[in-house]
Amino acid sequence: MTTLIACSHGTNDPAGQEAVRRLIGDVRALLPAVRVVAAVVDVEQPQIDEVIAQEAPRDDVIVVPLLLSVGYHTAVDITRAVGRHTNARQSEPLGTHPLIADVLADRLSDALPMGWVRGDHVVLAAAGSSNPAALVDVEAVAARLRPLLPAPVTVGYASASVPRIGTAVAEARAGGAARVIAASHVLAPGFFAGLVSSGGADVVSLPLAPDPRIAQVVVDRFLAAR
Incomplete structure (x- = not known):
């Protein structure tokens, strides 16, 4: 057998901690x-190096980044x-899996109980990274999301990358958007979800987890790496 180490970012937000616990519970099921x-890699315990050191002597391990x-x-x-x-080895992160766009689309629909209106514009609001490969990943998600929505989709970042979410929201309004909806491309409540919420959009969708489809993404990443 091979042990799956589900490695999240870590957060001080109790709602974020609960979301990750539920996600991992879904994976176990x-x-x-x-x-x-x-x-985790930050904020909480146990840290990833400690967990691998504990698990590797008893079994092969695959780390699935919950990122x-x-x-x-x-x-x-x-x-x-x-x-x-x-x-020990690691899988790909979760974001470019096709199911991620499906969950994003559903989160947006949930955030709009009265439905879409003419003039809506979606900003895919991601955490951001100084690694250029991360921006490629986010653009790939945006490309998958666009055919699923009746509104244009652009990208904004909470930190480390440009355009920032606030800039992307302002640009959408300057381009004629009547309502700007931020699609939270973050896994769980926490620091980055807070930055998305404060980015100035008229509506903000909920984070992705927990959701059975996100657990399936984790499983798929594990099986592909194994």
Whole structure:
């Protein structure tokens, strides 16, 4: 057997912690024969290097980043921790899986109980990263999301990348948008979800997790890496 280490960012937000716990619980339900262990890269405990060191002596391990794009935490923190153990490896992050766009579209519909109106504009609001590969990942999600929505989609970032969410919202309004909706391209409530909410959009969708489809994405990433 191979142990799945589900590695999230970590947060001080109790709602975010609960969302990740529920997501990992959903993963366990989908993989009843697999040992599924939680880890984080920041803020909380246990940290990823500690968890791999504990699990690798007993089993092969695959780290699935509960992160939505390639960035510092996936390319440096997780990769460095994995590289210390010959029987450890990591999967791709979650964001470019096709189901992510489906969940985003449903979150947007949930945020608009009266439906879409003419003049709506969606800003795909992502955390942001200094890693150019992360921006490619987010643009890929935007490309998958556009055919699912009756409104144009542009991209904004909470930090580290441009345009910032506030700038993307302002540009949408300057371009004639009557209402700007921020699609929260974040996994769970926490710091980055707060930045998305404060970006000036008229409506903000909820984060992606928990959702059974996100758990399926985790499972798919694990199986592909195994």
